[in-house]
Amino acid sequence: MRRPNADHLVEAVNVTKSFGSNVVLQGIDLTVDPGEVVCLLGPSGSGKTTFLRLINQMETLTGGRIWVGGELIGIEERKGKLHTRTDADIARQRSRIGMVFQRFNLFPHMTAMENVIEAPVHVKGISKREARQQATELLELVGLADRARFYPSQLSGGQQQRVAIARALAMKPELMLFDEPTSALDPELVGEVLGVMRGLAAEGTTMIVVTHEMGFAREVADRVVFMDQGVVVEEGSPDTVLLHPTEERTRTFLRRVKQQAEAEAQHDVELAKTLDALES
Amino acid sequence: MSTSSGSDGERPGLINAVPVRHYGRWVAVAVIVLLLLMLLNMLIFNPVFDWPFVLEVMNQTPVIEGLLKGTLLVTVFTMIVGVLGGVVLAVMRLSDNPVLRWVSWAYTWFFRSIPRIVLLTIMGAGMGLIFRDGLSLGIPFDWKIIEWLGLSGDWRFATLDANTLFSGFVGAVIGLGASEAAYMAEIARAGILSVDKGQSEAAQALGMSRWKAMRRVVLPQAMRVIVPPTGNETIAMMKDTSLLIALPLTAELFYQVGAIGSRTYQILPSYLAAVVYYLLITSVLMVGQSYLERHFGRGFGTTVKSDKAQAEIGLMAGSAH
Helix, strand or coil, X not given: CCCCCCCCCEEEEEEEEEXXXXXXXXXXXXEECCCCEEEEECCCCCCHHHHHHHHCCCCCCCEEEEEECCEECCEEEECCEEEECCHHHHHHHHHCEEEECCCCCCCCCCXXXXXXXXXXXXXXXXXXXXXXXXXXXXXXXXXXXXXCCCCHHHCCHHHHHHHHHHHHHCCCCCEEEEECCCCCCCHHHHHHHHXXXXXXXXXXCCEEEECCCHHHHHHHCCEEEEEXXXXXXXXXXXXXXXXXXXXXXXXXXXXXXXXXXXXXXHHHHHHHHHHHHHHC | CCCCCCCCCCCCCCCCXXXXXXXXXXXXXXXXXXXXXXXXXXXXXXXXXXXXXXXXXXXXXXXXXXXXXXHHHHHXXXXXXXXXXXXXXXXXXXXXXXXXXXXXXXXXXXXXXXXXXXXHHHHHHHHHHHCCCCEEEECCCHHHHHHHHCCCCCXXXXXXXXXXXXXXXXHHHHXXXXXXXXXXXXXXXXXXXXXXXXXXXXXXXXXXXXXXXXXXXXXXXXXXXXXXHHHHHHHHHHHHHHHXXXXXCCCCHHHHHHHHHHXXXXXXXXXXXXXXXXXXXXXXXXXXXXXXXXXXXXXXXXXXXXXXXXXXXXXXXXXXX
16 A cells, blocks of 8 residues: 655545434545634535544544554554544544544533643543643633633634634644634634734644635635535635636636625625715 | 602602502412311321331331431442443433443443333342352353363452342342432433533643543532422432342332231331321432532522622622722
């Protein structure tokens, strides 16, 4: 069997996934190099989230291979035969990958601090004191040092998502996965989360981001991958894919996004007019 | 902003309205007060309620011993067995392994079907017959293997007498605990299912094993749902210890007061002693339950870890951010 290219942090080859008779991914090829930020775009149901969940083994592969850091995900080859990995091995692989969920999934019975130190203490086994020190730095990084003793229910959605990012970073992952990190947020809270992610990208964190935030993709991504109906339709630099797409499906999608944005802008203009009229 | 109502310049101030009179409530209070007076009158002046004798019964050494050992201690141990067993059964029931799922289902079906008094009676009377040679720890089917090999003797390391094991205190804990586990399994299952799937996903994404995610993340949250019905179960179990005479276990509150009652012909006051004790224990258990509920409800209600955080929340609510 072919060996993965050691330069790539993530290499996915001919990845397929079906749920019963429902084929969600039909042959995805994708590579991500260390330090790269890759944004997965596409209409809902295109398989972006499923692909992300496959990398972290929230789902099991139907076909194809994914390597992360040169290691096959979920399976291993022994004497020319493929074996599924043990639960312990899967847990070890997951601990090298950070994941941020659409719905934050913070542990509600733990404070922000406890959320962040949970995995370093109980998975890595480092001392609580050391973990707390690290966690304080991470909470500072996401701008929430003063919220360490708060429970998730006492934080806004944007604050919760930033704690969730700190929690994932606490395991010092080689790769960060973001699954629509701003989709569940009120519009005015999107910015603070994207700001943190921008900071991470600038520091050279390797990130795969499933998102609907075109502005973020254009500004931060090194590469944009457009997916539709379980295949990669087009990929390339943000400017190529977003400004000069060659595929019809990409164009259709971007047109629809543009129409929506324009409708919203129109709405905003009208709102501004109303407010102006009220003021005068 | 302009106001259209009210005379010019004068704005409405404090409201000093006459509240609605709830005459129905007053009637209800009067009826209840009357009934309470009648009840008190009966309790105090009816000579059948011989309160000094009740206190005396409550003070008897065998009664106190029965209360502590047969009623309280058995409740504590059976609930430990029941809760642990129930959680294990619930995890089995929710596992991917069909054999474990089936075993858990069958266990729950069996023990939920058998009335506790029947279970205890059969245990006390039958276990000694079923395990005539006692219960041994050793190699299964050793007698058959030894016969095949043409050897003699046995391969058993320790043997316990079934009659001592299944009657008395240990029997009480085994019998009631086994029965309780079946009920607790359903409660624990409901609790585990009440926790959002994203929780174990997030835990596993951090590298936790399935069991660690269950123990550190899912179960503590499930406890919020598990504790209230478990309080119920504990109180029910405390009362069900009065069935232990079926085993028979005599060092138990209800049997002991009954014995005094039939010896002194003061049946009612003797049983009243038990009633008072049961009321007292239930009150204590209910207080304990409310503490547990507060502990496992942390992060869900308005409870805050420290006064400092409380103050900060006040600040936050005050500021525009």
